[in-house]
Amino acid sequence: MGHKYSAVLLFGAPGAGKGTQGELLGRVPGYFHLSTGDMFRTMDRESELGKVFYEYSSKGELVPDEITVDLWSKYTHALTVLNRYAPTRELMILDGLPRTVAQVDLVRDHVDVKCIVHLVASDREEMVARLRGRAMKQKRPDDAKEDVVRNRLAVYDRETRPVLDRFDGGLIKEVDALGSPGEVLRGVLGVVSPVQESLFGNALKA
Ligand code: AMP
Numbered sequence: 543m544g545h546k547y548s549a550v551l552l553f554g555a556p557g558a559g560k561g562t563q564g565e566l567l568g569r570v571p572g573y574f575h576l577s578t579g580d581m582f583r584t585m586d587r588e589s590e591l592g593k594v595f596y597e598y599s600s601k602g603e604l605v606p607d608e609i610t611v612d613l614w615s616k617y618t619h620a621l622t623v624l625n626r627y628a629p630t631r632e633l634m635i636l637d638g639l640p641r642t643v644a645q646v647d648l649v650r651d652h653v654d655v656k657c658i659v660h661l662v663a664s665d666r667e668e669m670v671a672r673l674r675g676r677a678m679k680q681k682r683p684d685d686a687k688e689d690v691v692r693n694r695l696a697v698y699d700r701e702t703r704p705v706l707d708r709f710d711g712g713l714i715k716e717v718d719a720l721g722s723p724g725e726v727l728r729g730v731l732g733v734v735s736p737v738q739e740s741l742f743g744n745a746l747k748a
Pocket residue numbers: 556578579580582598599602603604605606607610637638639640641642645684694
């Protein structure tokens with residue numbers, strides 16, 4: 543396959559702040575934030591795929607790999623056609639994919655991984671508290687119940703964490719996730735901004 547999307551992977555346990563950081567970065571010219579969790583949540587819950595998503599996410603489980611990657615690739619292509627994402631001018635901040643070792647192989651032909659920002663949250667109880675606080679504010683069936691939150695963290699340890707071992711260690715940059723959003727953003731920008739500029743230059747001068 544010829545064309546690949548240049549991307550930075552936002553990596554970390556549920557509650558580490560991938561969504562917050564991705565959204566903030568997505569507002570900076572030259573970056574495009576794509577979250578697979580957001581992609582799934584925009585689906586009609588009564589649609590066939592919407593039902594599949596709800597069935598898995600309400601238990602804290604992952605949607606099957608093929609379904610996820612197939613939907614993501616169609617969704618991304620649609621965003622380029624609709625002029626929402628310009629792969630030749632914007633660095634994709636990919637949040638929530640790949641989330642299993644099998645997905646690493648499924649996205650390999652589509653994504654050129656320039657670096658991986660690993661948001662490291664050493665305090666698990668703080669993560670659980672963040673997830674529960676968020677569930678109150680947003681429509682997130684997956685974070686409303688304590689046992690579902692615990693399962694999401696267990697699924698992360700079992701299925702997602704091993705994804706890191708599939709990449710060259712030199713690509714992985716750790717950023718402490720426990721600070722304020724602004725402080726964490728400073729760390730994230732320190733990693734991604736040189737990548738974005740070396741690939742695309744200053745977005746405002748383009
Ligand atoms: P998130 O907002 O990233 O925590 O994602 C919410 C839910 O969407 C997850 O608990 C999964 O059920 C589903 N999901 C998001 N990304 C993926 C993925 N790459 N593979 C499988 N399921 C996913």
